[in-house]
Amino acid sequence: MGHIVLQHVTRRFDNGHEALSDVSVGFEEGSMTFLTGHSGAGKSTFLKLLLRADVPTRGKVLVNDVDIARLAEKRLPRYRQHLGVVFQDHHLLTQRTVFENVALPLRVGGMREREIGRRVRASLGQVDLLGKEGLFPRHLSTGEQQRVGIARAVVTRPKILLADEPTGNLDPQLSAHIMDLFARFNQVGTTVIIASHDIQLIEAMGFRMLQLEHGRVVGDHAATRSTAEWVGETEAPATADLGGQE
Amino acid sequence: MGGESFHFVSARLGTSFLVWLVVGIALALPAGLWILQVNMNEMSAGWEGRPGLSVYFELQASTEDIEVAAQQLRKHEQVESVSVTSADQALDEFKTYSGLGDALTLLAENPLPASLTARFAQNIDTDVVDRLIAAVQDLPGVAEVVVEKTWLERLNDLSTAVSRLGVVLAVLFGIGAVLVTASSVRLAIESRLDELRVLKMVGATQGQVRRPFLYFGAIYGFGGGVIAAMLIAVTLVVIEPPLQSLLGSYQQELDLAGFNLGFLAFLLVLASLLGVAGALIAVRQRLNNLELF
Numbered sequence: 001m002g003h004i005v006l007q008h009v010t011r012r013f014d015n016g017h018e019a020l021s022d023v024s025v026g027f028e029e030g031s032m033t034f035l036t037g038h039s040g041a042g043k044s045t046f047l048k049l050l051l052r053a054d055v056p057t058r059g060k061v062l063v064n065d066v067d068i069a070r071l072a073e074k075r076l077p078r079y080r081q082h083l084g085v086v087f088q089d090h091h092l093l094t095q096r097t098v099f100e101n102v103a104l105p106l107r108v109g110g111m112r113e114r115e116i117g118r119r120v121r122a123s124l125g126q127v128d129l130l131g132k133e134g135l136f137p138r139h140l141s142t143g144e145q146q147r148v149g150i151a152r153a154v155v156t157r158p159k160i161l162l163a164d165e166p167t168g169n170l171d172p173q174l175s176a177h178i179m180d181l182f183a184r185f186n187q188v189g190t191t192v193i194i195a196s197h198d199i200q201l202i203e204a205m206g207f208r209m210l211q212l213e214h215g216r217v218v219g220d221h222a223a224t225r226s227t228a229e230w231v232g233e234t235e236a237p238a239t240a241d242l243g244g245q246e
Numbered sequence: 247m248g249g250e251s252f253h254f255v256s257a258r259l260g261t262s263f264l265v266w267l268v269v270g271i272a273l274a275l276p277a278g279l280w281i282l283q284v285n286m287n288e289m290s291a292g293w294e295g296r297p298g299l300s301v302y303f304e305l306q307a308s309t310e311d312i313e314v315a316a317q318q319l320r321k322h323e324q325v326e327s328v329s330v331t332s333a334d335q336a337l338d339e340f341k342t343y344s345g346l347g348d349a350l351t352l353l354a355e356n357p358l359p360a361s362l363t364a365r366f367a368q369n370i371d372t373d374v375v376d377r378l379i380a381a382v383q384d385l386p387g388v389a390e391v392v393v394e395k396t397w398l399e400r401l402n403d404l405s406t407a408v409s410r411l412g413v414v415l416a417v418l419f420g421i422g423a424v425l426v427t428a429s430s431v432r433l434a435i436e437s438r439l440d441e442l443r444v445l446k447m448v449g450a451t452q453g454q455v456r457r458p459f460l461y462f463g464a465i466y467g468f469g470g471g472v473i474a475a476m477l478i479a480v481t482l483v484v485i486e487p488p489l490q491s492l493l494g495s496y497q498q499e500l501d502l503a504g505f506n507l508g509f510l511a512f513l514l515v516l517a518s519l520l521g522v523a524g525a526l527i528a529v530r531q532r533l534n535n536l537e538l539f
Contacts, residue, residue: 048538051447051538053447053537053538073452074451074452077446077449077450077451077452077454078449079449080446080447080448080449081448081449083449085447085448091440091443091444091447093440093441093444095441104444104445104448105448105449108445108448108449108450108451108454109449152448156448
């Protein structure tokens with residue numbers, strides 16, 4: 001799972017507004033792609049269709065040749081368990097600790113507690129948050145909260161990772177670190193699709209970029225380098241410098 | 247998940263107690279009426295009285311007239327006993343119980359008629375009673391036939407009315423308990439919508455999302471059942487002394503039935519099920535079409 005194709009996808013709302021208009025585009029398994037465009041360009045709707053939080057008015061959203069718009073309700077949980085989702089505002093559960101937040105998808109999947117502990121710590125290690133398992137989200141900085149959200153998204157080792165403006169509230173240095181994390185996840189074969197309007201950062205990274213405007217794809221810029229090259233060129237920033245943004 | 251639900255309820259103990267109280271009051275009335283009806287049935291089963299009729303003879307009725315009437319009644323299989331009270335016996339009893347013994351000796355002749363009393367089988371049909379009356383009232387010497395609508399029959403009628411009222415109230419208040427629970431669970435759902443969206447986003451099944459709220463419903467229902475049982479127990483304690491006094495005047499012992507472990511178990515299970523039913527309504531209304539972010 002990880003090969004995605006949108007065929008002539010249109011999403012029109014009841015008020016007549018078309019968030020997406022006849023979009024046809026494909027994503028290779030294990031690819032990393034940025035969706036860019038101004039607010040209202042259709043980026044979030046695009047991701048919602050992939051999450052099956054919404055269905056197209058017309059067209060097909062194929063994931064490994066299965067039209068997910070036609071998935072029965074009872075098969076949706078299984079499909080979503082193969083996705084990782086990161087939002088700009090994290091959507092962390094404030095009454096639960098960092099550990100419990102990250103463990104949530106694994107508990108939902110019915111994993112044993114012992115294995116959950118191992119996977120959660122591994123995931124928190126990937127985002128440099130080991131040692132903060134017992135804290136509540138309110139005790140963390142914005143950057144740390146975002147990294148908890150990422151840890152939760154990747155803890156199940158998803159085939160597809162979707163991110164909606166994951167660096168929207170972060171400073172450039174922290175944004176670069178978060179993008180670096182996504183590139184590293186992509187390196188292990190995860191298909192990554194990130195909606196972002198941070199053109200400067202996206203262009204600097206040189207990955208594939210789909211440009212949306214008024215619900216249409218107006219540009220499809222091929223990658224100028226692979227994530228392996230990117231990861232090789234960059235060093236992991238010192239996390240002590242990254243977690244302090246409030 | 248169950249522990250989580252219990253924690254949620256206990257963290258809002260004030261609100262939860264109000265829900266328990268409302269559900270408890272809603273259940274206490276029909277359950278109390280059921281207890282009342284059971285006790286009325288018990289009382290009527292142990293009651294010594296029987297439905298029957300009394301035949302009053304004319305003053306000049308002969309012994310043969312009385313015996314014919316008595317025989318007429320005795321030959322029917324649903325007449326269990328016939329006792330004859332002669333005019334002299336009636337006067338003696340009157341002297342004894344009225345305290346007017348001396349005054350009655352001044353009377354020139356006995357003013358009281360002879361009479362007989364027939365006691366019927368418990369399950370006698372009214373048609374049979376009507377036929378017996380017809381057979382007796384035209385016999386020579388018979389002045390009047392009085393059918394006794396006994397205390398027992400009245401009690402049976404009352405018991406039937408209470409039973410039917412109990413069923414109606416059980417349905418109405420049961421619906422009330424379900425709706426109260428549904429609205430409380432709905433509030434619990436609203437307070438956790440963000441969490442539920444996250445759960446659905448990470449792939450939780452409908453069952454996983456619903457389950458904690460079904461537990462809420464069960465806890466609310468169970469708590470309501472406990473309150474209902476307490477209300478009934480308190481009511482029984484309060485009404486026992488005057489009831490004991492009332493029954494004592496009829497030479498009856500008060501032995502309250504129905505409020506036992508079986509009743510309590512049934513009440514608590516029923517209350518829990520009603521709570522779950524309310525929770526199901528709430529989750530179907532709110533969670534089936536819950537949109538993600």
